[in-house]
């Protein structure tokens with residue numbers, strides 16, 4: 001009876017959709033620089049070189065806005081393709097981008113992809129920029145999510161013990177000096193004989 005009265009935890013997808021977590025990792029999209037009215041992407045190709053499935057194609061060109069003095073980017077993206085049919089949403093392209101130009105899409109549009117033709121899953125530059133440029137991608141998660149930026153380092157055997165010893169040594173060296181021990185007063189009769197002093201029974 002209690003189970004029948006309980007509110008359902010499921011929703012009527014796709015008519016009703018739950019809000020995705022901010023860190024959701026949909027397919028990668030490019031960000032639009034409102035101030036310079038151009039993409040953040042300089043076309044440096046670092047992401048394409050690191051992509052493990054080789055699904056990105058990037059070319060760069062001279063930036064006309066730089067020549068006009070309205071942008072600091074000397075080079076700018078010319079053509080950018082991502083084949084979403086091959087992308088495995090690993091986040092590596094976001095990790096390696098030095099210009100914070102690419103993010104993992106954290107909207108439902110970043111995960112809902114149903115096409116009849118695989119060719120339709122190849123996204124070009126306008127498609128990759130559209131969501132951020134129009135404001136549909138209002139709150140992108142800009143931090144890389146992987147190991148490279150987490151501060152985590154792989155465990156190396158023996159290193160942990162060395163670190164523990166080093167920490168213990170540092171703690172001992174920096175610890176407050178121990179309070180001076182109180183002087184112990186030894187009664188005269190209990191004190192050992194002074195050198196040359198005869199003891200009872202001697203002689």
Ligand code: SF4
Pocket residue numbers: 028047050051052053054055056082086087088089090091092093094
């Ligand atoms: S998320 Fe991974 S697989 Fe997809 S484009 Fe970026 S680097 Fe390539």
Ligand code: SF4
Pocket residue numbers: 040041042043044045046047048058077096097098099100101102
């Ligand atoms: S997204 Fe970043 S890493 Fe990839 S080409 Fe553009 S600027 Fe370079």
